[in-house]
Amino acid sequence: xxxxxxxxxxxxxxxxxxxxxxxxxxxxxxxxxxxxxxxxxxxxxxxxxxxxxxxxxxxxxxxxxxxxxxxxxxxxxxxxxxxxxxxxxxxxxxxxxxxxxxxxxxxxxxxxxxxxxxxxxxxxxxxxxxxxxxxxxxxxxxxxxxxxxxxxxxxxxxxxxxxxxxxxxxxxxxxxxxxxxxxxxxxxxxxxxxxxxxxxxxxxxxxxxxxxxxxxxxxxxxxxxxxxxxxxxxxxxxxxxxxxxxxxxxxxxxxxxxxxxxxxxxxxxxxxxxxxxxxxxxxxxxxxxxxxxxxxxxxxxxxxxxxxxxxxxxxxx
Amino acid sequence: xxxxxxxxxxxxxxxxxxxxxxxxxxxxxxxxxxxxxxxxxxxxxxxxxxxxxxxxxxxxxxxxxxxxxxxxxxxxxxxxxxxxxxxxxxxxxxxxxxxxxxxxxxxxxxxxxxxxxxxxxxxxxxxxxxxxxxxxxxxxxxxxxxxxxxxxxxxxxxxxxxxxxxxxxxxxxxxxxxxxxxxxxxxxxxxxxxxxxxxxxxxxxxxxxxxxxxxxxxxxxxxxxxxxxxxxxxxxxxxxxxxxxxxxxxxxxxxxxxxxxxxxxxxxxxxxxxxxxxxxxx
Ligand SMILES: Cc1ncc(C[n+]2csc(CCOP(=O)(O)OP(=O)(O)O)c2C)c(N)n1
Ligand SMILES: [Mg+2]
Numbered sequence: 001x002x003x004x005x006x007x008x009x010x011x012x013x014x015x016x017x018x019x020x021x022x023x024x025x026x027x028x029x030x031x032x033x034x035x036x037x038x039x040x041x042x043x044x045x046x047x048x049x050x051x052x053x054x055x056x057x058x059x060x061x062x063x064x065x066x067x068x069x070x071x072x073x074x075x076x077x078x079x080x081x082x083x084x085x086x087x088x089x090x091x092x093x094x095x096x097x098x099x100x101x102x103x104x105x106x107x108x109x110x111x112x113x114x115x116x117x118x119x120x121x122x123x124x125x126x127x128x129x130x131x132x133x134x135x136x137x138x139x140x141x142x143x144x145x146x147x148x149x150x151x152x153x154x155x156x157x158x159x160x161x162x163x164x165x166x167x168x169x170x171x172x173x174x175x176x177x178x179x180x181x182x183x184x185x186x187x188x189x190x191x192x193x194x195x196x197x198x199x200x201x202x203x204x205x206x207x208x209x210x211x212x213x214x215x216x217x218x219x220x221x222x223x224x225x226x227x228x229x230x231x232x233x234x235x236x237x238x239x240x241x242x243x244x245x246x247x248x249x250x251x252x253x254x255x256x257x258x259x260x261x262x263x264x265x266x267x268x269x270x271x272x273x274x275x276x277x278x279x280x281x282x283x284x285x286x287x288x289x290x291x292x293x294x295x296x297x298x299x300x301x302x303x304x305x306x307x308x309x310x311x312x313x314x315x316x317x
Numbered sequence: 318x319x320x321x322x323x324x325x326x327x328x329x330x331x332x333x334x335x336x337x338x339x340x341x342x343x344x345x346x347x348x349x350x351x352x353x354x355x356x357x358x359x360x361x362x363x364x365x366x367x368x369x370x371x372x373x374x375x376x377x378x379x380x381x382x383x384x385x386x387x388x389x390x391x392x393x394x395x396x397x398x399x400x401x402x403x404x405x406x407x408x409x410x411x412x413x414x415x416x417x418x419x420x421x422x423x424x425x426x427x428x429x430x431x432x433x434x435x436x437x438x439x440x441x442x443x444x445x446x447x448x449x450x451x452x453x454x455x456x457x458x459x460x461x462x463x464x465x466x467x468x469x470x471x472x473x474x475x476x477x478x479x480x481x482x483x484x485x486x487x488x489x490x491x492x493x494x495x496x497x498x499x500x501x502x503x504x505x506x507x508x509x510x511x512x513x514x515x516x517x518x519x520x521x522x523x524x525x526x527x528x529x530x531x532x533x534x535x536x537x538x539x540x541x542x543x544x545x546x547x548x549x550x551x552x553x554x555x556x557x558x559x560x561x562x563x564x565x566x567x568x569x570x571x572x573x574x575x576x577x578x579x580x581x582x583x584x585x586x587x588x589x590x591x592x593x594x595x596x597x598x599x
Contacts, residue, residue, distance in 0.1 A: 029498075030467075031464060031467070031496050031497050031498050031504055031505075032497075032498075033498055034497055034498060035497075051498070051504055051505065052467075052505065053464070053467030053496075053504050053505025054434055054435070054464050054465060054467040054468055054496065054505075055467045055468055055469060055505070057469060058469065080433070081433060084433075085433065085435075113410075114342075114344065114410035114411075114414075114417050114418050115417065115418040115419060115432065116417040116418060116419050116421060116432060117430075117432075118385070118419055118430070118431070118432030118433040119419070119432060119433075282423075284412075284413055285410065285411065285412060285413055285414050285415070285416075285417050286411075286412040286413065287412075290412045294412075
């Protein structure tokens with residue numbers, strides 16, 4: 001697999017292209033343009049930048065107002081602050097009031113590593129999934145990021161796009177069909193399917209190679225859109241695979257795993273199932289990759305989890 | 318009590334340790350720690366009734382560092398005050414270390430977990446209010462960044478502080494005129510800052526945030542006015558003590574290269590040498 005750029009870089013480049021074509025596009029920042037890689041945008045299109053300082057509630061509220069008055073607004077702030085401090089504004093001024101603001105949560109999940117819990121966003125799927133009228137997209141690679149940002153410009157509903165910080169592996173051919181709300185099946189497996197999102201898709205893909213060596217047939221679905229969820233692709237995987245493993249950079253509560261689990265149960269599909277996500281505990285100190293490794297979100301760790309899940313099923317039989 | 322000269326030497330040594338910590342971890346908020354370390358030095362060595370011995374008690378002073386990103390300065394000062402062994406700072410931001418990149422109560426001596434800006438003042442108001450309710454004489458100190466003042470929560474907390482007449486609350490603003498993107502006045506205008514604080518009910522004083530004797534004097538004159546919360550505008554230089562870091566926008570969270578690190582240490586050693594020439598062996 002080939003390493004690409006950080007998704008944040010691709011976001012910033014795509015936004016600059018869009019901004020050049022669409023003078024109504026505004027980016028709203030909160031002392032966050034450096035971390036959002038927006039230096040080039042700010043230099044090239046200074047008239048399309050609104051800076052509000054370190055004030056996330058204000059940032060979301062102003063973005064809603066700008067949108068109400070006809071602007072196409074990308075509101076950019078670290079995911080941790082945007083979706084926690086700005087949550088009531090997101091709920092009322094964006095989602096409830098139906099303002100199609102494009103909320104960009106940067107350096108999401110545990111991207112900030114050793115900066116600790118204040119800087120992690122492991123709650124954002126849970127809180128936003130509980131709110132009516134906001135779509136949630138979590139791109140896994142540069143291709144998904146570019147397509148998401150392009151689609152967001154004229155997206156009719158409020159949308160939250162979650163981006164991490166580190167360079168990511170390329171996963172897709174450039175001619176892959178991308179649509180918000182439609183998961184991408186990367187590979188199919190009759191033994192186990194990894195249903196993953198964002199930056200956990202790449203380790204899942206690598207895990208399938210480890211499993212192939214063990215004679216286990218595995219597949220991966222990139223669920224870039226958590227809301228609306230592509231139930232069809234998930235149900236199809238669950239009916240053609242003997243087991244399901246979900247993977248996400250989020251709390252074990254209220255994210256992709258719990259969405260998939262409740263979907264399968266409600267449809268009466270009982271397959272061996274394992275959720276790989278972060279336990280609700282005081283977060284271990286480390287870089288993003290150290291934290292991933294600590295919780296077994298690595299190719300080896302995921303392969304191990306899948307193997308154990310399949311073995312335990314055989315024992316039960 | 319330490320002399321002013323002794324404290325001045327400590328400030329130089331603290332700066333060296335801050336830079337070493339950041340270099341060793343290859344991460345950290347460099348300039349903001351150099352901006353506030355003289356304030357922390359005076360507070361912990363001269364003003365605060367806080368020690369490893371009394372830390373478990375309710376009846377003592379409190380210090381909340383709301384600008385949590387400058388945690389390096391706080392860790393270095395707490396180590397010097399004996400809250401933990403200095404060698405533990407070698408684990409700063411390392412895998413499984415309690416010493417993360419923002420204040421956390423997992424570390425001895427830390428009052429409150431911070432890192433998201435705009436929280437500390439409300440918490441400090443709560444602590445000061447409890448002190449008033451219990452008719453205690455101890456004080457609560459809270460350090461804010463100037464960029465941090467963009468957060469509206471500070472102004473809600475300020476109204477509470479005045480409403481409850483918290484003259485046992487000492488708010489210190491690290492007024493270095495910079496935030497991440499650039500100058501505070503260009504990012505989001507704060508001035509006229511003194512007028513705003515006065516209008517919110519504070520007794521406001523100004524101080525050179527790098528002058529040890531001035532800092533001692535200002536803290537010793539608290540409460541400035543009976544029945545009013547105290548606010549100190551500490552005029553500081555972001556990156557203070559290392560010429561090429563001073564007032565630069567790039568040093569907010571940049572780690573010095575090997576070359577820059579050695580140049581910075583050399584400058585501080587030069588300052589230490591000057592101190593020795595002036596005051597003798599120390
Ligand atoms: C709620 C919140 N938003 C954004 C940040 C990211 N951030 C960390 S430090 C900083 C700039 C702080 O500037 P200032 O308060 O002036 O601190 P100093 O200059 O003393 O470093 C920002 C925006 C944060 N930590 N918390
Ligand atoms: Mg500042």
